[in-house]
Amino acid sequence: MYEAQNREGRRIKEDLEPQEMLRVIFDYAAKICNERKLDRLLTLMADMGREMVVSDRCTVWLLDRDKDELYSTVAHGVPSLRMSVHSGLAGLAVRKGRPIFIDDAYANEEFADVLRSGAIAMDRKTGYRTKALMVVPFRNNEGEITGAFQAVNKLTKCGQFSQNDLEYLTLAASYAGKSLESALLSHEIEETQKEIIFTMGEIGENRSKETGNHVKRVAEYSYILARGLGMSEEEAELLKTASPMHDIGKVAVPDAILKKPGKLTADEFEIMKSHTTTGYSLLKNSKRRILKAAAIVAHEHHEKWDGTGYPRGLRGEQIHIYGRITAIADVFDALGSERIYKKAWELDRILKLLEEERGAHFDPQIVDVFMQLLPKLLEVRDRYTDGALSAPASEA
Known part of the structure; x- marks a missing residue:
């Protein structure tokens, strides 16, 4: 794949050719279907999304319905995050149940308030420059929204996500969302086991x-x-x-x-x-x-x-x-x-x-x-x- 740098020093790549896209899909599909550890699965999902749409960063958000929050344990370039589902572009996409993509976060008027309190505010803290953004919700087998993919900054020369990118990330979200469901169940079972074991251990010591x-x-x-x-x-x-x-x-x-x-x-x-x-x-x-x-x-x-x-x-x-x-x-x-x-x-x-x-x-x-x-x-x-x-x- 061709790769250079633009005037800001950011890598410039080209969109994947069809055979490259198939390679990425098959490669990650095989890894994802065999992975049951939640953190590793989320890392695979983030890496797959980033490669498919040729973005600089990709975040996988999960929906915590009990707390009405979105959280991420895997996000390229930033630490683990947690925020209200009523804030940020990811929260908006999850609430509306539809994808959102933006060419330039600093010039967008439709979502200006959300961006000022979200991506732009984060940029001021980190020095990063967010331009193109794309968020795609994903669902479980019952059709319930359980989280979202968020891609940041297209690395091709045009610097903007396309309709094809939206379709690709939607495809990734559809597949990964269903794989995530079984991993979340396994994770919940394992966390419950840990809690029971620790509690029983304390009982033995306290006696x-x-x-x-x-x-x-x-x-x-x-x-x-x-x-x-x-x-x-x-x-x-x-x-x-x-x-x-x-x-x-x-x-x-x-x-x-x-x-x-x-x-x-x-x-x-x-x-x-x-x-x-x-x-x-x-x-x-x-x-x-x-x-x-x-x-x-x-x-x-x-x-x-x-x-x-x-x-x-x-x-x-x-x-x-x-x-x-x-x-x-x-x-x-x-x-x-x-x-x-x-x-x-x-x-x-x-x-x-x-x-x-x-x-x-x-x-x-x-x-x-x-x-x-x-x-x-x-x-x-x-x-x-x-x-x-x-x-x-x-x-x-």
Whole structure:
């Protein structure tokens, strides 16, 4: 494709030839139909729209009916946005249920008020110059408007969107809107699972009178360590979501043992250890990937690298990586927090123990990554502090 620059330094391209348009459509159609992660799907949709109409930017707006707002998690050149459906050109197109396109935002009279409070106001903040604009609503399978495509600044020599562009973006909106419906449903189901898991994790912790933000911190520590170990963003997020359930089995431990201020007897400790198998039993039959990961974490977060842990005495890499990561995250936070049976440890004392337990309790590689990422972990500890029950900030 021919590409040059105009006097303002903006790239100049040519409209797609029919064979190029088909390539773009088939390429993105294949990717979109197989994508169920909402953010990635929205990125694909924005990229497809931008390529099809040869625009500088493309924003995918979603309609939040409960709040009567439009929001975007994916927009080229700008951060995530949220605005009233009663403002902006996108809001107008969604309310009227029809496309709108404008040759020059600064010279347009029909939508002058909307543009002054929207695109032009944004330009003044960012230094960007909006000229051509095109907004096309999209609908779900029931014909309800669920959002809109918004393309900004045509990159061809004429600098204006055409009737063909409108037809192309309408085609993209029709296809993407229906694909988005199933992704939104999957996203809602996953968010509901996360909420249930986090709430259940808190129930397990609250029964043992542990600090209120313990599950939050363990989740964040687990994510940081997973990324530091080279896990993908998706898998690290999965562990972050599942790790709050590590002590869910404590719901079956009697209060007399769970809340005992002194040392447990041998028999009491055996009962306490059963929370790992109880938690696993509660979760193991789920087909959902989040709950399957939570089952692993609940079962294996007290296993030790040298094989002296429980409940199965697993050794080394026999222990799932989720269990190994959660183990050090849980111990780090537990030691640094006040409990009914102990005072919070100072940071230096905790770090010394982790080094001593490298290759014994903990996976040596994870200890090394932990030490490298300690500043990030301490930021999490400070962000989710439990006030009087937390270690003093000066220790960090």
